[in-house]
Amino acid sequence: MTLLKIARMGHPVLLRPASDVADPQAPAIRTLVADMIETMLDAQGAGLAAPQVHQSLRLFVYHVPPARSAGEDDPPRPPSVLINPVLEPVDEEKVDRLEGCLSIPGMRGWVPRYRRIAYRGLDGHGHEVHGVASGFLANVLQHEYDHLNGILYPMRMVDLGRMGFDSEMARYGERT
Template identity: 70%
Template structure:
C-alpha cells in the first residue's frame, strides 16, 4: 500500500468526467482502493475520489465521523467505497453546507446541496449497494460525485463572498 499524491485545483484530471470502472474485480482496482484508503487516512479527510489521486475512474471513498453525524438518519460510518455511483436528489430541498476539499487545501466555501440523495453503485467486492443518504453523508457523497464529473465545489457556489481560508472561516464564520 502507498500514500498517493493528491491532485490540486488547476490540474486537468480534476476538470473532466471520469471513466466507468469496467471490472471491479481486477487487482488494479483493489490496489487503488487500498492506496486511496491509506491516502485518505493520512490526509485526515472524510472523502476521496479517484480523480483526486490522478486516476480518472468513477470511484470514491466516503465516511461519516462520529463528530460529523447529524442523528439517526445520518449515523457515523467508517470508510466505505462506491464504484460507478449514481446519485439522484430525493426532493428539491437544498441546504447550505460549508465544504473543504483535499484538492483545494486551506479554503472552505458554502455550497448549496440536496438535503437527501438516493445512491446506487458497487462496493469494493463488486456487490451492488443502494440507499438514501441525508445530512453530512448526503453532502460528502454529492461532493465526491462532483469530482467524478469534473466539478470542484467553488463551481457550485452561489456567492464567492462565502469562500475563505479555513483560519478566517473558523475565526469569523461565513458571512450571511
C-alpha cells in the same frame, strides 16, 4: 499500502468526466481503493475521488466520522467505496453546507446541496449497494460525485464571497 499524491485545483484530471470502472474486482482497483482510503484518513478527509489521485475512474472512498454524524438518520460510517455511482436528489430541498476539498487546501466555501439523495453503485466486492443519504453523508457523496464529473465545489457556489481561508472561517465562527 502507499499514500497517493493528491491532484491540486487546475490539474486537467480534475476538470474532466471520469470513465467507468470496467472490473471493480480487478487487483489494481482493490489496491487503488485501499491506497485511497489510507490517503483519505492520513489527510483527515471525509472523502476522496479517484480523479483527485490522478486516476480518471468513477469511484470514490468516503466515511462519516462520529464527530460529523448528524444522528440516527446520518450515523457514523466506516471507510467505504462507491464504484460507478449514480446519485439522484430525493426531492428539491437544498441546504447550504460549508465544504473544503483536499484538492483546494486551506479553503472553504458555502455550497448548496440537496438535503437528501438516493445513491446506487458497487462496493469493493462488486456487489450492488443503494440507499438514501441525508446529513453529512449526503454532502460527502455529492461532493465526491462532482469530482467524477469534473466539478469542483467552487463551481457549485452561488456566492464566491462566502469562500475563505480555513483559519479565517474558523476565526469568525463559520463551521459545518
